Amino acid sequence: xxxxxxxxxxxxxxxxxxxxxxxxxxxxxxxxxxxxxxxxxxxxxxxxxxxxxxxxxxxxxxxxxxxxxxxxxxxxxxxxxxxxxxxxxxxxxxxxxxxxxxxxxxxxxxxxxxxxxxxxxxxxxxxxxxxxxxxxxxxxxxxxxxxxxxxxxxxxxxxxxxxxxxxxxxxxxxxxxxxxxxxxxxxxxxxxxxxxxxxxxxxxxx
Amino acid sequence: xxxxxxxxxxxxxxxxxxxxxxxxxxxxxxxxxxxxxxxxxxxxxxxxxxxxxxxxxxxxxxxxxxxxxxxxxxxxxxxxxxxxxxxxxxxxxxxxxxxxxxxxxxxxxxxxxxxxxxxxxxxxxxxxxxxxxxxxxxxxxxxxxxxxxxxxxxxxxxxxxxxxxxxxxxxxxxxxxxxxxxxxxxxxxxxxxxxxxxxxxxxxxxxxxxxxxxxxxxxxxxxxxxxxxxxxxxxxxxxxxxxxxxxxxxxxxxxxxxxxxxxxxxxxxxxxxxxxxxxxxxxxxxxxxxxxxxxx
Numbered sequence: 001x002x003x004x005x006x007x008x009x010x011x012x013x014x015x016x017x018x019x020x021x022x023x024x025x026x027x028x029x030x031x032x033x034x035x036x037x038x039x040x041x042x043x044x045x046x047x048x049x050x051x052x053x054x055x056x057x058x059x060x061x062x063x064x065x066x067x068x069x070x071x072x073x074x075x076x077x078x079x080x081x082x083x084x085x086x087x088x089x090x091x092x093x094x095x096x097x098x099x100x101x102x103x104x105x106x107x108x109x110x111x112x113x114x115x116x117x118x119x120x121x122x123x124x125x126x127x128x129x130x131x132x133x134x135x136x137x138x139x140x141x142x143x144x145x146x147x148x149x150x151x152x153x154x155x156x157x158x159x160x161x162x163x164x165x166x167x168x169x170x171x172x173x174x175x176x177x178x179x180x181x182x183x184x185x186x187x188x189x190x191x192x193x194x195x196x197x198x199x200x201x202x203x204x205x206x
Numbered sequence: 207x208x209x210x211x212x213x214x215x216x217x218x219x220x221x222x223x224x225x226x227x228x229x230x231x232x233x234x235x236x237x238x239x240x241x242x243x244x245x246x247x248x249x250x251x252x253x254x255x256x257x258x259x260x261x262x263x264x265x266x267x268x269x270x271x272x273x274x275x276x277x278x279x280x281x282x283x284x285x286x287x288x289x290x291x292x293x294x295x296x297x298x299x300x301x302x303x304x305x306x307x308x309x310x311x312x313x314x315x316x317x318x319x320x321x322x323x324x325x326x327x328x329x330x331x332x333x334x335x336x337x338x339x340x341x342x343x344x345x346x347x348x349x350x351x352x353x354x355x356x357x358x359x360x361x362x363x364x365x366x367x368x369x370x371x372x373x374x375x376x377x378x379x380x381x382x383x384x385x386x387x388x389x390x391x392x393x394x395x396x397x398x399x400x401x402x403x404x405x406x407x408x409x410x411x412x413x414x415x416x417x418x419x420x421x422x423x424x425x426x427x428x429x430x431x432x433x434x435x436x437x438x439x440x441x442x443x444x445x446x447x448x449x450x451x452x453x454x455x456x457x458x459x460x461x462x463x464x465x466x467x468x469x470x471x472x473x474x475x476x477x478x479x480x481x482x483x484x485x486x487x488x489x490x491x492x493x494x495x496x497x498x499x500x501x502x
Contacts, residue, residue, distance in 0.1 A: 064352075190455060193427045
């Protein structure tokens with residue numbers, strides 16, 4: 001009882017802290033951030049105004065992420081959309097010591113091995129960007145339009161499983177959102193439950 | 207000599223464990239075991255029997271409720287049945303909140319039995335035993351990691367044309383499973399849900415003082431799972447305020463789920479969602495309809 005009360009208080013505190021900063025929501029401006037990429041460069045979201053931006057929450061030990069990388073689905077999406085001018089950031093919000101945490105060189109090795117092709121992989125071991133976007137799972141996906149507004153937030157597709165066989169028949173929400181927005185249409189499915197593994201944030205409250 | 211003594215005591219221990227273990231046919235799964243069980247010793251044509259999926263998980267590992275919450279997924283079963291048998295909806299025990307930094311899942315730790323009715327057609331011939339198969343897809347998680355897995359379970363059951371007695375090896379598990387199921391709300395209760403801008407507010411008149419209540423939503427993406435649920439005691443009842451999920455972009459017609467007062471006292475609710483201020487009357491539908499949530 002004592003413990004659960006404490007936990008509730010901690011959650012309440014976390015929420016209060018989080019509500020002081022603007023948390024991303026569909027239909028509102030995407031909060032700006034800057035981060036160090038695994039290639040050593042500093043990336044600032046605001047510098048990409050005028051382009052579509054995809055944020056992909058990543059954890060290389062998560063079987064739901066594994067489904068999309070081992071099937072080649074994620075790499076295919078990265079190549080397809082970056083070739084059409086979309087900026088794609090893979091974000092690692094795992095805390096040091098937790099599943100999915102990677103140093104810059106470890107992440108570069110992973111990107112090379114998987115033949116992944118994001119614009120950049122952003123290192124977020126503090127979880128600041130993850131909390132800014134209230135990222136709950138990997139692979140949670142966010143799509144931001146050229147005006148800097150979040151137009152999609154949620155799951156990568158409509159098959160919340162770890163089964164590689166589900167990839168071909170799934171409806172990909174990220175591609176749908178980009179296609180519809182680029183055609184000047186409203187995004188039909190703008191928010192879904194982001195399936196996957198919980199983001200392995202630091203245990204310390206931020 | 208020492209070695210063989212050790213071997214003998216190992217065997218004795220193994221035999222003892224085997225003798226004291228209620229079920230010999232549990233299948234190892236990631237960080238635990240899983241067994242397909244039946245409540246009765248045989249099945250009788252034209253009658254229903256209950257099957258169970260009995261999970262025993264190592265400390266620190268969990269599986270998920272039908273709505274897993276912020277992450278994870280529930281176990282899925284593909285039944286392999288001879289003709290004349292059909293398995294009904296899974297009856298899900300009241301889940302627990304599984305809390306990690308920033309997210310809350312709904313599920314079960316350590317030991318849980320999911321039960322489901324199996325209808326046996328009248329035309330089924332007595333005499334030959336039948337075999338029930340269950341191809342399971344599982345996700346077993348700790349707070350650190352999730353491990354997907356599969357399990358193929360099987361259970362042979364005799365078919366006799368006389369009422370089957372309870373199976374003494376499993377009866378206790380079914381008793382415990384039923385105790386952990388949420389109940390239909392008493393007719394005397396008055397429950398309503400109001401849709402305010404950011405929240406759903408459940409107002410409950412239950413006829414007695416209540417000190418604690420937690421809501422588990424049946425549908426995903428209706429409430430913010432990790433948000434604190436604001437409980438306010440009222441004379442003869444309470445009010446519970448649930449923050450809406452950020453993923454909820456359209457109004458909802460009904461709020462369905464489990465209202466839990468304690469680990470072993472919980473109720474199924476299914477309420478029309480009224481506009482703020484306009485209270486609507488109680489209308490529980492009981493377990494029949496709620497129970498139609500299928501393991502897929």
